Amino acid sequence: MPIDIDAAVAQAVRAPSSHNTQPWLFERADGGLRLYADRTRALPVNDPEDRELTMSCGAALMTLRVAAAAQGAGTEVTLLPEGEDSDLLATVAFGGAADPARAALAPAIAARHTHRGDFAAASVDAEIVERLEAAAEAEGAHLAPVDSDSLRAALADLVAEGDATQWADPRWRRELAMWMHPRRMGDGLAMPGAAVPVARFAVRHFDMGDRIGAQDADRARAAPCLAVLGTEGDTPRDWLRAGMALARVLLVAAEAGLQAGYLNQPLQVAALRPRVQRLVRDAGQPQGVLRLGQPDGPPAATPRRPVDAVLLP
Numbered sequence: 001m002p003i004d005i006d007a008a009v010a011q012a013v014r015a016p017s018s019h020n021t022q023p024w025l026f027e028r029a030d031g032g033l034r035l036y037a038d039r040t041r042a043l044p045v046n047d048p049e050d051r052e053l054t055m056s057c058g059a060a061l062m063t064l065r066v067a068a069a070a071q072g073a074g075t076e077v078t079l080l081p082e083g084e085d086s087d088l089l090a091t092v093a094f095g096g097a098a099d100p101a102r103a104a105l106a107p108a109i110a111a112r113h114t115h116r117g118d119f120a121a122a123s124v125d126a127e128i129v130e131r132l133e134a135a136a137e138a139e140g141a142h143l144a145p146v147d148s149d150s151l152r153a154a155l156a157d158l159v160a161e162g163d164a165t166q167w168a169d170p171r172w173r174r175e176l177a178m179w180m181h182p183r184r185m186g187d188g189l190a191m192p193g194a195a196v197p198v199a200r201f202a203v204r205h206f207d208m209g210d211r212i213g214a215q216d217a218d219r220a221r222a223a224p225c226l227a228v229l230g231t232e233g234d235t236p237r238d239w240l241r242a243g244m245a246l247a248r249v250l251l252v253a254a255e256a257g258l259q260a261g262y263l264n265q266p267l268q269v270a271a272l273r274p275r276v277q278r279l280v281r282d283a284g285q286p287q288g289v290l291r292l293g294q295p296d297g298p299p300a301a302t303p304r305r306p307v308d309a310v311l312l313p
């Protein structure tokens with residue numbers, strides 16, 4: 001049965017992306033798809049090398065593979081067929097046997113949401129943590145749990161330092177404010193339209209780094225599961241793999257009733273990233289800091305742009 005590409009892309013775009021920029025474009029080619037980075041949606045201050053942009057595209061690629069598997073189609077993926085510098089991040093051919101492990105994750109695509117609130121205090125079962133680690137390994141990355149109190153405290157300090165550095169930078173605040181969008185726009189950090197001007201004004205004009213840093217550090221220390229996602233290398237290919245692994249980890253978590261929040265600030269501040277690497281050596285090159293647990297409230301669904309806007313004919 002031929003694959004319904006529109007339906008698969010509609011699932012793929014449910015993937016997470018930094019600031020909900022959705023920095024991907026799909027193009028039909030030879031019965032398959034080409035995945036491009038849409039660098040008009042880059043975040044030059046938060047993510048000057050497009051590392052997180054590339055990870056976001058990797059997350060969409062993984063989600064596409066899961067959606068295709070649920071339709072019964074295997075996927076053959078070639079990463080960066082035109083080299084590391086290209087906007088063409090991957091080609092996808094459909095066919096062959098669908099991977100049952102990927103197909104089983106399809107219901108979790110709609111169930112996964114970023115959780116920015118607190119988590120229930122219950123710890124995460126060791127068996128589930130092992131499944132999360134295996135999900136990262138299956139996509140060529142590592143997930144290193146941060147369990148000891150002293151390591152958690154040190155990582156929490158770096159998170160707070162990351163917040164302080166970012167909020168002290170008016171350019172970073174202006175970029176964040178620019179991506180605060182009315183929900184109807186279908187992208188960005190969405191909020192009711194009437195709230196946007198006030199929220200943007202506050203973010204542009206007030207350095208809230210100390211308060212947010214203290215809260216994030218608390219959340220790092222208290223996380224039911226705190227983990228660093230990492231890769232062997234630190235090239236665009238590694239970033240794609242990190243994004244694919246991120247999506248798979250999050251889908252496995254959502255399947256188990258868990259959601260994740262991000263504490264990536266010390267990775268987004270260039271001077272702090274090597275300190276995270278030295279702290280959590282098992283992760284390799286750190287690409288993401290995640291806290292996982294059972295959310296304290298219902299999920300907040302975020303908007304997406306329509307498939308027509310991201311799928312070229």
Ligand SMILES: Cc1cc2nc3c(=O)[nH]c(=O)nc-3n(C[C@H](O)[C@H](O)[C@H](O)COP(=O)(O)O)c2cc1C
Binds near residue numbers: 016020114300301
């Ligand atoms: C590579 C990457 C980095 C992200 N970094 C952060 C972050 O630093 N802080 C945060 O709150 N959310 C972060 N997010 C989550 C996005 O903001 C979120 O995916 C987006 O708003 C869409 O919401 P959803 O995940 O609920 O679908 C990140 C997501 C990705 C893929």
